[in-house]
Amino acid sequence: VRSRADCERLDATDPLAGFRDRFALEPGLVYLDGNSLGAMPRGVPARLAEVAEEWSRQLIGGWNRGWVDLPGRLAARLAPLLGARPGDVAVADNASVNLYKALAAALTIQGGRGPLVVEEANFPTDLYVAAAAAGRFGGRSVARVPRPELLERLTPGSVVTVSHVDYRSGHLLDLDRFTTAAHAAGALVVWDLCHSAGALPLSLDRAGADFAVGCTYKFLCAGPGAPAFLYVADRHLGRAETPLPGWFGHARTFDFAPDYEPAPDAARFQTGTPNILGLVGLEVALELWAEVDLEAVRRKSIALGDLVVERVEAVGAGLGLELASPRTAAERGSQVTLRHREAYALSQALSERGVITDCRPPDLLRIGLTPLYTRYVEVWDAVEALLEVLASGAQREERFAVRQRVP
Amino acid sequence: VRSRADCERLDATDPLAGFRDRFALEPGLVYLDGNSLGAMPRGVPARLAEVAEEWSRQLIGGWNRGWVDLPGRLAARLAPLLGARPGDVAVADNASVNLYKALAAALTIQGGRGPLVVEEANFPTDLYVAAAAAGRFGGRSVARVPRPELLERLTPGSVVTVSHVDYRSGHLLDLDRFTTAAHAAGALVVWDLCHSAGALPLSLDRAGADFAVGCTYKFLCAGPGAPAFLYVADRHLGRAETPLPGWFGHARTFDFAPDYEPAPDAARFQTGTPNILGLVGLEVALELWAEVDLEAVRRKSIALGDLVVERVEAVGAGLGLELASPRTAAERGSQVTLRHREAYALSQALSERGVITDCRPPDLLRIGLTPLYTRYVEVWDAVEALLEVLASGAQREERFAVRQRVP
Numbered sequence: 001v002r003s004r005a006d007c008e009r010l011d012a013t014d015p016l017a018g019f020r021d022r023f024a025l026e027p028g029l030v031y032l033d034g035n036s037l038g039a040m041p042r043g044v045p046a047r048l049a050e051v052a053e054e055w056s057r058q059l060i061g062g063w064n065r066g067w068v069d070l071p072g073r074l075a076a077r078l079a080p081l082l083g084a085r086p087g088d089v090a091v092a093d094n095a096s097v098n099l100y101k102a103l104a105a106a107l108t109i110q111g112g113r114g115p116l117v118v119e120e121a122n123f124p125t126d127l128y129v130a131a132a133a134a135g136r137f138g139g140r141s142v143a144r145v146p147r148p149e150l151l152e153r154l155t156p157g158s159v160v161t162v163s164h165v166d167y168r169s170g171h172l173l174d175l176d177r178f179t180t181a182a183h184a185a186g187a188l189v190v191w192d193l194c195h196s197a198g199a200l201p202l203s204l205d206r207a208g209a210d211f212a213v214g215c216t217y218k219f220l221c222a223g224p225g226a227p228a229f230l231y232v233a234d235r236h237l238g239r240a241e242t243p244l245p246g247w248f249g250h251a252r253t254f255d256f257a258p259d260y261e262p263a264p265d266a267a268r269f270q271t272g273t274p275n276i277l278g279l280v281g282l283e284v285a286l287e288l289w290a291e292v293d294l295e296a297v298r299r300k301s302i303a304l305g306d307l308v309v310e311r312v313e314a315v316g317a318g319l320g321l322e323l324a325s326p327r328t329a330a331e332r333g334s335q336v337t338l339r340h341r342e343a344y345a346l347s348q349a350l351s352e353r354g355v356i357t358d359c360r361p362p363d364l365l366r367i368g369l370t371p372l373y374t375r376y377v378e379v380w381d382a383v384e385a386l387l388e389v390l391a392s393g394a395q396r397e398e399r400f401a402v403r404q405r406v407p
Numbered sequence: 408v409r410s411r412a413d414c415e416r417l418d419a420t421d422p423l424a425g426f427r428d429r430f431a432l433e434p435g436l437v438y439l440d441g442n443s444l445g446a447m448p449r450g451v452p453a454r455l456a457e458v459a460e461e462w463s464r465q466l467i468g469g470w471n472r473g474w475v476d477l478p479g480r481l482a483a484r485l486a487p488l489l490g491a492r493p494g495d496v497a498v499a500d501n502a503s504v505n506l507y508k509a510l511a512a513a514l515t516i517q518g519g520r521g522p523l524v525v526e527e528a529n530f531p532t533d534l535y536v537a538a539a540a541a542g543r544f545g546g547r548s549v550a551r552v553p554r555p556e557l558l559e560r561l562t563p564g565s566v567v568t569v570s571h572v573d574y575r576s577g578h579l580l581d582l583d584r585f586t587t588a589a590h591a592a593g594a595l596v597v598w599d600l601c602h603s604a605g606a607l608p609l610s611l612d613r614a615g616a617d618f619a620v621g622c623t624y625k626f627l628c629a630g631p632g633a634p635a636f637l638y639v640a641d642r643h644l645g646r647a648e649t650p651l652p653g654w655f656g657h658a659r660t661f662d663f664a665p666d667y668e669p670a671p672d673a674a675r676f677q678t679g680t681p682n683i684l685g686l687v688g689l690e691v692a693l694e695l696w697a698e699v700d701l702e703a704v705r706r707k708s709i710a711l712g713d714l715v716v717e718r719v720e721a722v723g724a725g726l727g728l729e730l731a732s733p734r735t736a737a738e739r740g741s742q743v744t745l746r747h748r749e750a751y752a753l754s755q756a757l758s759e760r761g762v763i764t765d766c767r768p769p770d771l772l773r774i775g776l777t778p779l780y781t782r783y784v785e786v787w788d789a790v791e792a793l794l795e796v797l798a799s800g801a802q803r804e805e806r807f808a809v810r811q812r813v814p
Contacts, residue, residue, distance in 0.1 A: 024463035025463070026463075026464060031466055033466065033467045036467045037462075037466055037467045037469075037470075039463070039466065040459065040462045040463040044459050044462075044463075045455075045456055045459040045460075048452075048455040048456070048459055048684070049452055049455070049456070052447065052451050052452040052455055053452075055444075055447045055451075055630060055631060055688075056431035056432070056433075056446070056447040056451075057433060059438055059440065059444055059446065059763060060440045060443045060444045060763065060765065061763075062444075062631060063444075063631070067631055067632075093500065093501075093504065093678075093679075094500075094653070094678060094679030094680055094681075094682070095679050095680070096651065096653030096654065096655075096678045096679030096680075097500065097504060097651060097653070097678050097679060100650075100651055120665070123654075124654050124657070124663050124664060124665060125653045125654035125679060127665055127666070127667075128652040128653065128654065128657070128666075128667035129651070129652065129653065131652075131667065132650055132651065132652050132667075136543045136544070136650065137543070144665075215679075215680065217680065223462055223682075223683065223684050224462060224469060224470070224474055224680070224682075224683040224684070225474075225679075225680040225681045225682035225683050225684075225685070226682060226684070227682065228679070243507075243539055243543065244503065244504060244507055244536070244539065245535040245536065245538075245539050246501070246503030246504070246532045246535065246536065247503065247530075247531050247532035247535065248503075250531070250535070256531050256767070256768065257531060258527070258531060258534055258551075259534070259535075260534075260535035260538065260539075271500075271501060271503045271504050272500075272501030272502050272503030272504060272532060272622075272632075272635070273501055273502070273503075273622065273624065273631070273632040274501075274632045275501070275630075275631075275632040275633060275634065275682055275685035276630070276631040276632050277455070277630050277631070277632075277633070277684055277685050277687060277688060278632070278682035278684050278685025278686075279685075280684060281462075281684060356466060356467065356468075358467065360663070361663065
C-alpha cells in the first residue's frame with residue numbers, strides 16, 4: 001500500500017465493506033478508538049424502543065417472554081466468536097467481577113498450592129482483582145511478573161492471568177502455545193480477552209483454555225459498559241465453583257430453593273437479576289456478528305495495521321515518532337501503538353481534525369483498528385493527519401496541553 | 408372505605424394522583440405487581456434514544472461528557488430516598504453482588520469473631536450469598552434463624568443480614584429498633600431493602616444503620632434488572648473494604664495506577680465499567696422520585712393495604728382466603744399477601760381479568776401496592792375480581808393450573 005489510491009482500491013474490493021453502513025457513524029469522522037468503545041450498530045435505538053415497550057406493556061410478564069433466558073441466548077451466540085461451546089460461556093456483570101469469579105474458581109481448583117501469577121503491566125483492574133482474589137481463594141501469594149517471563153514463573157498448582165492482547169502495546173500472545181506451556185508447568189490460565197474478542201478469531205476449546213473473561217464494549221460493539229462474558233472449559237465444570245452464587249446462577253432459579261445448586265453449565269457464573277436494557281446493545285451487536293467472518297476481520301486488521309506501521313517507519317523517526325507495538329503482525333492485536341512524548345497533545349490535535357485516537361500515559365498514542373467499520377482510506381488519512389500535525393508542530397498549541405485523561 | 412364510591416372520592420383528593428400519568432400503563436390494566444417489577448416512567452424511551460445518540464455521536468467522548476460520573480450522580484439522587492448522605496451510597500452491579508460486598512465488608516470489620524446470622528426465610532439469593540461470604544470473610548458459621556428469633560442469636564462480633572420487608576408476607580421490621588438492639592448485642596446489620604426502597608420513608612443515617620443493599624427495579628421503577636445500590640455508614644468508611652476492587656471503585660480511576668486505592672466514599676463499592684444504557688431507567692425514575700413525598704407514599708400505601716385487609720377479613724374466610732401479611736399496617740410493607748391453596752390459579756384467573764398479581768409457591772398470592780400509579784378504585788376492583796373468581800370457582804378451570812412459575 002503506497003498511496004491513497006491503493007487504499008481506495010482495497011476498499012472497493014473489501015469483503016467487509018458492507019458492514020460499515022450497519023453502524024451509526026458521523027460522516028467525515030475517522031474513528032480509531034474502537035478498542036476503547038466500539039461504534040453503535042444502527043439497530044440499537046429501535047431495539048431499545050422495543051424493549052422499553054416490552055417493559056411498559058408486558059410488565060412482569062416480560063420475564064416469561066424472553067428476558068429470563070436472554071443472557072443465556074446471548075452467551076450461546078457469543079460462543080462461536082470465542083471458539084467455545086454455548087454451555088461454556090456466561091454473559092453477566094462486568095469484566096472485573098467476572099475476572100474475580102474466574103480467578104476464584106481457578107484458585108479453588110488448584111487448591112491454593114501455588115502462587116497467582118499476574119502480568120505486572122496488565123490492565124489495572126486486573127491487578128486489583130487478582131490481589132483480592134488471591135487473598136481469599138488460596139493463592140499463596142501474588143507474583144507480578146513481566147509479560148515475557150510469565151511462563152517461567154509457573155509452578156504446579158499455580159494460576160496465571162494475562163491479557164491476550166496488551167492494552168497499551170497491542171502485543172498479542174499466542175493463546176494456544178501459552179496455554180499448552182502453562183499446562184505443562186502445572187498451571188491454569190485465566191485469559192483476559194477484552195482486547196481480542198471480536199478483533200481476531202479465537203479458539204478457546206481447541207486451545208484447551210481453562211477460563212477466560214472479557215468485555216463486550218470494545219471490538220464487539222455492545223455499548224458503553226455492556227455486560228461481560230466468562231468462559232469456563234467444559235472439563236472444569238465439575239469443580240468450577242462461583243464465589244458469587246446468585247439466584248440467576250442457580251440450577252432452578254424460580255424454585256426459590258433455600259440452598260444453592262449451581263446451574264450445570266457456565267450459567268452458574270451469572271449472579272443476580274440481569275439488566276435487560278443493558279443487554280440490548282449486545283443483542284443487536286451479536287445479530288450482526290453472526291454474519292461476520294472473523295478470519296476476514298483479522299486479515300483486514302493486519303492490512304490496516306501494516307499500513308500504519310509502514311508509513312510510520314518510513315517517515316516517523318525524524319518526527320520523534322516510534323512504533324510501540326510489535327513490528328510483526330502475528331504478534332499484534334487490532335491496534336497500533338505509537339510512542340511520542342507529546343502523545344496526549346497529538347491525540348487532541350488529531351481529534352480537532354476529525355481523527356479519534358486515544359492516549360495512554362505518559363507517551364502512547366493508540367490507533368485502534370476495527371475492520372467492520374474502518375476503511376483503508378480512513379487509516380491512510382489518519383496517518384497523513386498525524387504526520388501533518390507533527391510536521392507543523394500543531395500539537396504544541398497550548399489548548400492541546402494535558403487537561404484530562406480519557407478512559 | 409366501604410364502597411367503590413369511597414375509593415373514587417379518595418382518588419379525587421389523592422395528593423399523588425398526578426404521578427399516574429408519568430407512567431406508561433395500559434388503560435384498563437390493574438397492575439399490582441410493582442413489588443416485582445415497577446411500571447415504566449414515560450420518560451424512559453426518550454432518554455434511551457438520547458443515550459443511544461450519545462453513544463453513536465460522542466463515541467468514546469461520552470465518558471467525559473457525563474457517563475463516568477453517572478453512577479455517582481444517581482447515587483447522590485437516591486441517597487435522600489434512603490435517608491443517607493450522598494457519599495454513603497453507591498449505585499453498581501446487582502443486589503446479589505452488592506450483598507456479597509456488604510457482607511464481606513461487615514464480616515471483615517467484625518474480624519470473624521462471631522457467626523453470620525441470616526434470616527432462614529430470606530430471599531434465596533441472600534441465603535446463597537451469605538453462605539459464600541461467610542466461608543471467605545471470617546464468619547465462623549452461618550446461622551439460619553427464624554425472623555422473630557434473629558436478635559436473640561446475636562453475639563459480639565456477629566453480623567446479621569435480614570430483609571427489611573419480607574418478600575413473601577410483606578412483614579416490615581422496625582429498622583431503627585432492630586438496628587439499636589443488634590448494636591447493643593455487638594452485631595453489625597446488613598439490611599436488604601429490595602422491598603422497602605421507594606415503598607416507605609427510610610432513615611438509614613438517623614437509625615445508625617451499618618450497611619444496606621437493594622435493587623431499584625421494584626418500587627423505584629428503574630427497569631428490569633436495573634443496577635442496585637449499596638449503603639455504608641460514614642463511620643465505617645475507614646474500615647469498610649470491598650472484596651471486589653475494580654477500577655471504577657479506585658480513588659483515581661483514570662490514573663491507571665497499578666495498586667488499588669479505594670475511593671474515599673461509598674464509590675469504592677463500584678466495580679468495573681458501569682453499564683450506561685442499563686442506568687437510564689434509574690436516571691429517569693430518580694428525576695420523578697425527586698418530586699415525591701415518601702410520607703405521602705406511605706400513607707396511601709397503608710390506606711390501600713387496609714382496604715384489601717378489611718375486604719378480605721369481611722368476606723374472605725368463607726372462600727378459603729386468609730391474610731398472610733401482618734394485620735397491623737405498621738408491621739406491613741407495601742404489599743398484602745393472601746393465602747389460598749389455589750394461589751397460582753387465582754393469579755392466572757385474575758390476570759385474564761386484567762388484574763396482575765403474583766404467586767409465591769406454594770400458596771401465597773401477593774398484591775403489591777404502588778401508590779405512585781395505583782388508584783384506590785383499582786385496588787377495590789381487584790379485590791372484587793378476586794372475590795368473584797373465588798365465588799364462581801373460575802380458578803379451577805384447567806387452563807389456570809400450575810404451568811410455570813413467574814419471578
